[in-house]
């Protein structure tokens with residue numbers, strides 16, 4: 001099983017890029033992991049919020065592969081403590097055959113089609129973060145989960 005993270009739009013701020021890449025490399029010490037970027041749409045000023053979500057949704061669907069298990073990161077999803085998330089991830093590692101794909105939406109969130117394509121929704125807080133910042137928060141939590149499962153010293157509780 002492989003973990004993947006699908007995001008909409010390149011990460012632009014240098015400080016996020018450095019920190020995200022650091023955690024991506026740390027995750028890869030424990031488990032196969034890829035972060036895939038769907039290029040941001042051009043000329044979004046001429047699109048309504050709904051049209052932008054629809055178009056981003058079409059690109060997200062194109063990036064999915066047969067057999068993918070899709071989990072949306074969404075502030076209305078299920079909340080976990082870090083240890084619970086680690087246990088959830090461990091179960092997935094035993095039950096998912098191909099890819100477990102986490103998706104972070106664009107600035108306006110997900111289209112209806114993407115909600116329909118997903119098996120689960122996970123929230124990292126009840127608060128809303130920018131689509132750029134949540135990437136860093138997620139990769140840190142996935143690294144934390146992998147370290148917990150390996151019995152490492154990163155997490156203290």
Ligand SMILES: C[S@@+](CC[C@H](N)C(=O)[O-])C[C@H]1O[C@@H](n2cnc3c(N)ncnc32)[C@H](O)[C@@H]1O
Nearest residue numbers: 073074075104105109123124125127128129131
């Ligand atoms: C700015 S938010 C979009 C907010 C939009 N109002 C919505 O309802 O989805 C951009 C993306 O960041 C992610 N995100 C933001 N806050 C989150 C949270 N607390 N938990 C999980 N994902 C979050 C989601 O993937 C969301 O689609």
